[in-house]
Amino acid sequence: MIERVSLNSLKFFYYVARYDSVTIAAEKLFVTQGAVSKQLKNLEEALGRRLFIRDGKKLQLTGDGLTLFDCCEQVFPQIDQCLVQMTREKKNEKKTLILSCEPTIAMKWLIPHLVQFKLRYPEIDISLLTAGGEADFKALNIDLALRRNDFEWGKAIYSEKMADEHMVCVSRHKHLAPMSQLFISSSRPKLWTQFKDTYKAQFKHFEKVALEHFYLCIEACLAGLGATVVSAYMVEKELDFQMLDMLTPIVQDGSAYYLLSASPFEDDLHKVIFKDWLIEEMRTSQTKLMALSAQKH
Template identity: 30%
Template structure:
């Protein structure tokens, strides 16, 4: 096979993102592409390789042996490219010493971004590049890197973390829906990222009213907006709904109870944080304290 016959880099990126996320939809969100575009790119890779790369299991995708081999090769190649490009940038003095902060999409939109200007005002010399993402941590070059994650997955050996606050969830709604909620005449808003969250919460709260119907949402930030609009009752993490509850846009009649997981600040193991990254990490820990101290 000639080099000219290799798949396009964009097609390989779509394949690797799909393999890592186990979903074309999740890969499309990550790459800011449509579902159809990612599917086409993955299909082109499969055609070029001459082998089936995925098989469907339920609603998800599982790699075939050929797909696993190609995924591993892509990861090695992409990691090598990142290291090489970062090394060149640093050698040429083009690094801006910014801190790359990766944060889950809903947490970024509903909690972090409304507060980030306070950090920038207090530390104007520290540049922060914000990236949204969830789950397993990708290699992010050699620069300063932090990730704010709900730690419901195993960390690779190259990463370590500091716990920040426990994950606590509870039903939230506009105050005008409280009577309907107590009567069981409400729609439960369900997110695709945690499809069984309501079932687990109802088991843990057997005296709580059961919903008459359910409505799916892609992400928690959409669920929170839907709850604020009176569309239904969301089962929300406290970090997502904290500002709306504090501002009386939402009420939480059952409070928020721990689900057994924690949020943490993830960074490279065995390497000291840069001055800029340490400054940002200290600010995040301080800003997170109310999330861990509240006793709803």
């Protein structure tokens, strides 16, 4: 069967399915939108199956499309890694990537997971800077920045989605007394409204307390002072070791984490390695967290 299907068409399909957009796929592949559409048509004709449902400008994967995308999502990153390994100029060359990351996600999730990255890629050092919002790549000599898409970073910045954001309300005690404190980070003030509207019965008696950073909210919870609404990634260890308990299921908040670069990722093989590793690592954490949520709720 593989000899009847163009691998180029599969690559074009993978990019369109990944970004839900012919336009973005064309930009990533440095071709025209017409070229992408033609490759999709050729692939559907070769397979004799519809892969997308077209609704105006929107594309939605069919059941067959989802099946093929799941397969491509496993194969193409592996090929990418293989090519990266084969095309390294110097196998043992040391490389330092300067990464900017929001403080709490860096402290509570990224740093613990970087141990695994170092074991797998000892030739790449990660120098970590903590900051949020717009990243000044030139002034700070930053290679990469991990950010949520809660601001506009501009068309000049290259971006790749790492994972959807997932939020949860946690506390040290499963059952809290009436008028307990609910700690909210002032960096995401809308969280209070979102969760209060979703879980009215549970939240109506909470007293809202704003703290500057998520890590302060987490420490307040660990001290038994109340509850907090945080990114599930930030409390992965605490949930895993039962240091904190979930008061609500883990839910998506509509935002996502993106890796940003001032130049194309493909221009630096070390950036590609880190990008692919980060996607894999965040996906693993997400799977574990959702399994914990399903057990609790």
